[in-house]
Amino acid sequence: DVKVTQSSRYLVKRTGEKVFLECVQDMDHENMFWYRQDPGLGLRLIYFSYDVKMKEKGDIPEGYSVSREKKERFSLILESASTNQTSMYLCASTPGLAGTYEQYFGPGTRLTVT
């Protein structure tokens, strides 16, 4: 079974702090994604990566950056956390550039910024 893990299930941070969210997948997938999910707004793509050290902006990249130094690990960084970044953050992975639409998700990190 594909396993996608995220570093924390719940996180509380203060405004202005730098926040690191880490995602690890164990199936050698090329593509990894970071989404946020908010009530009424659905899933929104922040960034994705199709290979080590490669990244592409999604729909809402402002205030975020990412890092992919190893194939299995994709980190999301909030440079200076703000209250409007309080959300559920979801990491996903999927195999292959010419691959498929079956995305495998981690359990999510519920981040609260106070």
Add this chain to the structure above:
Amino acid sequence: DAKTTQPPSMDCAEGRAANLPCNHSTISGNEYVYWYRQIHSQGPQYIIHGLKNNETNEMASLIITEDRKSSTLILPHATLRDTAVYYCIVRVRGGAQKLVFGQGTRLTINP
């Protein structure tokens, strides 16, 4: 991407088959039907996908009509743990594509 229409909510008794419909009348020839679900406070979970033939896996069966304008996801013996929001998506296959959910169907399994 073709638009999908699902009922906003459904109920099913535990142990019975849950049949979740999805309409996708504008589906094009190279678009697949995918189903995901999201249990409360968890990440979405891929269930099954198909092009035109019926598909079955350990979680569910997918029945696609011959004209491909609608489909039904079947959970053969629903349990309380199947209570979730179920999303039907129509997409072409390939590439690193973002996932976009519609409103989905909130399925409640009753004891």
